[in-house]
Amino acid sequence: MTRLDSPAVAPYPVPTRRPGLALAVLLTASFTLAVDFSILTVALPVIGRDVGFGLDTLQWITTSFALCAAGFTLLFGRIADLFGRRRLFLAGIALLGVSSLVGGLAIAPGMLIAARVAQGLATAAVVPAALSLLTTAFPEGPARDRALGLNGALMAAGFTTGAIVGGLLTDLLSWRWAFFVNVVVAVAVLALAPLVLAESRPPRRPRLDLPGSVTVTAGLLAIVYGLTAAGEHGWTDRRALAALAVGAVLLVAFGAVERRVDAPLVPAAVLRRPTVRWGNLLGLLAFATETSLVFLLTLYLQSVLGFPPLVAGGSFAVLGVGTVLGGMLGPRLVTAWGGRRTIVAGFLAQAAATAPLCLLGPDRGWMAVLLVTTFLGGVANLVVIVGFMVTATSGLPDGEQGLATGIATLSQQVGITVGTPVMSAVLAAVVHGLGTEGAGAVLRGVTTAVGVNAGLCLLGAGLAALLLPRLQPAGRATVD
Incomplete structure (x- = not known):
C-alpha cells in the first residue's frame, strides 16, 4: 500500500487512512482564512496610526486582500485539479504563514499592503484546494454532506467572529497578533497535512x-x-x-x-449544469444577504442604540452559535430532502427570521428581538449554504472538483463583496431622501434595507424551487 506521505501520485479519487484528522486539518485552515476576512476591521484605525496610513488609503488594507482572494480563486481552483490539490494547499498555507509574519512585523504601508496581497493569494489557493480535497476524501452522500456542513459552519462562524477576535487581540495584546496567530496555525497545518493528505492529480496533465x-x-x-x-x-x-x-x-x-x-479553464459543459449555474447563484444570494445584514445591524447597534464597537461585535456571538447549529442540521436535511427542498426551506426560514427586524425601534429593549432573530437567521442561512455546497459539487467527476469548489468559493466571496454595497445603497437612498443623518434617519434606512434583505431571501427560495432540478436525497446527483 502506498504511504500517504510518499511522493507517489494516485489517480482520482484518493482515499485517506485518517479521514477524521484530515478533516480537522482542512477545517482548521478554512476557519483561519475565513477569520482573516474580518479580523482587521476593528483594528484599522490603530493600524493606520501605527504604520502610517492616511484616511484615504486605510481601506486598502482590506480591499487588497479581498481583490486577490476573489480574483484568483477560479484560476487556483483549476490549477489544483491540474497540478495537484495537496501541493497547492501546502504552498498556499506556506504563503499564508510567511505573509502573516511579514504583516505582523510591518513598519510601512507598502510592507503591510504587500503582506495583505500575499494573504489574499494564499486564500485564493487554499480555500478551493481544501474544499476539493474534502469532497474527494468523502464519497457523495451523508459523509460528504456532514463534512461540507462542518466546513460551512466554521467558515461562516469565522466571518462572524473575526471582528470579535480582532477587537480582543487589539485591546489585550496588539493588532499584530491578528497576523501572528496565522503563523502558528500555518506551522501546525504544514506539520500535519503531509501525513494525512494524499496527493492527487490527473495521470495525463492538460495544458493550462x-x-x-x-x-x-x-x-x-x-x-x-x-x-x-x-x-x-x-x-x-x-x-x-x-x-x-x-x-x-x-x-x-x-x-x-x-x-x-x-x-x-472552465469547460462549458460544467457551466451548463443547472446545479452548478443556479446553485452558485443561490450561494451568492445566501452569502450576500447574511453578511450585509450584519453590516446593517452593526450600524443599528452603534448609530441608533449607541453601543461601543466591541459590544456591538459581541452581540453577533449568537449568530455564530446559530451558524454552527445550522451546519450540523443542514446535512441531515439534505440527506432527508435533497438539495433543492433544503435550499427552499432554508431561504424561507431565513426570510421569516429577518422580517421581524423591520420593526426595530430606537430603544435597547429591541435587543431581545435582535438576538433571537439573528440566531434563527444564522441557523437558516447555514442550512442554505450547506444545500448550495452539496448541490454545486454533486454529480461532477473528481477530476473537476477543484473547478467546482473554485466556482463555489468565488460565489461565496462575490456574495460577501456585493451584499454590503447593495444594502448600503438602499440605506443611503432612504437617509438622503429624509434629508438628515440623525439616528432616526439611520433607523429608517436600516429597517428599509432589512426589508429588502428579507425580500432577497424570498427571491432565493422562489429561484431554487423553479430552477434547480429535483435531486434524490442522500446527496445523490441523479435527476428525478
Whole structure:
C-alpha cells in the first residue's frame, strides 16, 4: 500500500487512512482564512496610526486582500485539479504563514499592503484546494454532506467572529497578533497535512488555458474592485462604474476564449449544469444577504442604540452559535430532502427570521428581538449554504472538483463583496431622501434595507424551487 506521505501520485479519487484528522486539518485552515476576512476591521484605525496610513488609503488594507482572494480563486481552483490539490494547499498555507509574519512585523504601508496581497493569494489557493480535497476524501452522500456542513459552519462562524477576535487581540495584546496567530496555525497545518493528505492529480496533465486564465482573473479583479469602490463611494462613482464595465468586457472576452481553446479553464459543459449555474447563484444570494445584514445591524447597534464597537461585535456571538447549529442540521436535511427542498426551506426560514427586524425601534429593549432573530437567521442561512455546497459539487467527476469548489468559493466571496454595497445603497437612498443623518434617519434606512434583505431571501427560495432540478436525497446527483 502506498504511504500517504510518499511522493507517489494516485489517480482520482484518493482515499485517506485518517479521514477524521484530515478533516480537522482542512477545517482548521478554512476557519483561519475565513477569520482573516474580518479580523482587521476593528483594528484599522490603530493600524493606520501605527504604520502610517492616511484616511484615504486605510481601506486598502482590506480591499487588497479581498481583490486577490476573489480574483484568483477560479484560476487556483483549476490549477489544483491540474497540478495537484495537496501541493497547492501546502504552498498556499506556506504563503499564508510567511505573509502573516511579514504583516505582523510591518513598519510601512507598502510592507503591510504587500503582506495583505500575499494573504489574499494564499486564500485564493487554499480555500478551493481544501474544499476539493474534502469532497474527494468523502464519497457523495451523508459523509460528504456532514463534512461540507462542518466546513460551512466554521467558515461562516469565522466571518462572524473575526471582528470579535480582532477587537480582543487589539485591546489585550496588539493588532499584530491578528497576523501572528496565522503563523502558528500555518506551522501546525504544514506539520500535519503531509501525513494525512494524499496527493492527487490527473495521470495525463492538460495544458493550462493561459488566455482564459488572464482574461477571467483580470475580469474578476475589475468586478470586485468596482463593487468595493461602489460600496465606499456610491454607485455613481466613476471609478466603480469604469471598473465594472471593464470587468464585464473581460468576462465576455473570457467566454469567447473558452469556446475556442482545446482545454478550457472552465469547460462549458460544467457551466451548463443547472446545479452548478443556479446553485452558485443561490450561494451568492445566501452569502450576500447574511453578511450585509450584519453590516446593517452593526450600524443599528452603534448609530441608533449607541453601543461601543466591541459590544456591538459581541452581540453577533449568537449568530455564530446559530451558524454552527445550522451546519450540523443542514446535512441531515439534505440527506432527508435533497438539495433543492433544503435550499427552499432554508431561504424561507431565513426570510421569516429577518422580517421581524423591520420593526426595530430606537430603544435597547429591541435587543431581545435582535438576538433571537439573528440566531434563527444564522441557523437558516447555514442550512442554505450547506444545500448550495452539496448541490454545486454533486454529480461532477473528481477530476473537476477543484473547478467546482473554485466556482463555489468565488460565489461565496462575490456574495460577501456585493451584499454590503447593495444594502448600503438602499440605506443611503432612504437617509438622503429624509434629508438628515440623525439616528432616526439611520433607523429608517436600516429597517428599509432589512426589508429588502428579507425580500432577497424570498427571491432565493422562489429561484431554487423553479430552477434547480429535483435531486434524490442522500446527496445523490441523479435527476428525478
